Amino acid sequence: MTYMGESSRVLDHFGSLARGGGVVPEECNPADFCLGVIDQMTPDDARNAFEKSDLYNGLIDGIDNETAKGKASSPPSISSRRANNSISEVWLLTKRHVIVQWRNPSYCFMRMASSIVMSLFLSILFFSDKSTLEGAVFSIGAIFFLVFVLVIPMQAAVVPLVEDRAVSQSAA
Numbered sequence: 244m245t246y247m248g249e250s251s252r253v254l255d256h257f258g259s260l261a262r263g264g265g266v267v268p269e270e271c272n273p274a275d276f277c278l279g280v281i282d283q284m285t286p287d288d289a290r291n292a293f294e295k296s297d298l299y300n301g302l303i304d305g306i307d308n309e310t311a312k313g314k315a316s317s318p319p320s321i322s323s324r325r326a327n328n329s330i331s332e333v334w335l336l337t338k339r340h341v342i343v344q345w346r347n348p349s350y351c352f353m354r355m356a357s358s359i360v361m362s363l364f365l366s367i368l369f370f371s372d373k374s375t376l377e378g379a380v381f382s383i384g385a386i387f388f389l390v391f392v393l394v395i396p397m398q399a400a401v402v403p404l405v406e407d408r409a410v411s412q413s414a415a
Contacts (some may be wrong), residue, residue: 245281245289248298253277260284260292365389 246256248327257280267276293299320387327335344351347404372378 245286245293246277246298247293247302252298255296256293256296257281260289361388363391 246253248256254273254276258267261276262283265275284292291292301357363384365388368381368388
C-alpha cells in the first residue's frame with residue numbers, strides 16, 4: 244500500500260515523494276501524477292515512504308483506538324429463539340418465488356404457451372378411437388411424447404430453480 248488517507252492530502256504526500264520537487268503540473272491529472280511518482284519508485288520504497296509518514300501513524304493510532312473500544316464494550320446479545328415459525332417461512336419463500344417469477348414475464352409466458360400447445364396436442368392424441376390400430380398408435384405416441392419429449396421443457400425449468408436455490412437455502 245502506497246497511500247491511505249484523506250483525498251485532500253494525497254497530492255502533498257506524493258509531491259513529497261516526487262523527484263522533481265513535488266509540484267503538480269497545472270494541466271496534469273492528479274491521478275496520473277500520483278501514478279507517475281509511484282512508477283519512478285520501487286514498490287518497497289513506496290511502501291516504506293508511506294509507513295514513515297504521519298498519515299500512516301495516524302491511521303495506526305485510529306485502528307488501535309477502535310480496537311480498544313471494541314474490546315472494552317460487550318458484544319450484543321443474540322437470542323437463541325427462532326425469528327419465524329415454519330408456516331411464516333414457507334409463506335415468505337412462496338412470496339419471494341412469486342415475485343421472482345413475476346419479474347421474468349418472458350419465461351413465464353413461454354412456459355404457459357408451451358403447456359397449452361402440448362396439452363392440446365396430447366388431447367388430440369388421447370381422444371382418438373382406441374379400438375382401431377390407428378387409435379392405439381396415437382395413444383402409444385402420446386405416451387412416448389409425455390415420457391421423452393416433455394423432458395426438454397423440464398430441463399429448461401431447471402435454470403430458474405438453480406438461481407432460486409440461494410433464496411431457499413438462505414432461509415434454512
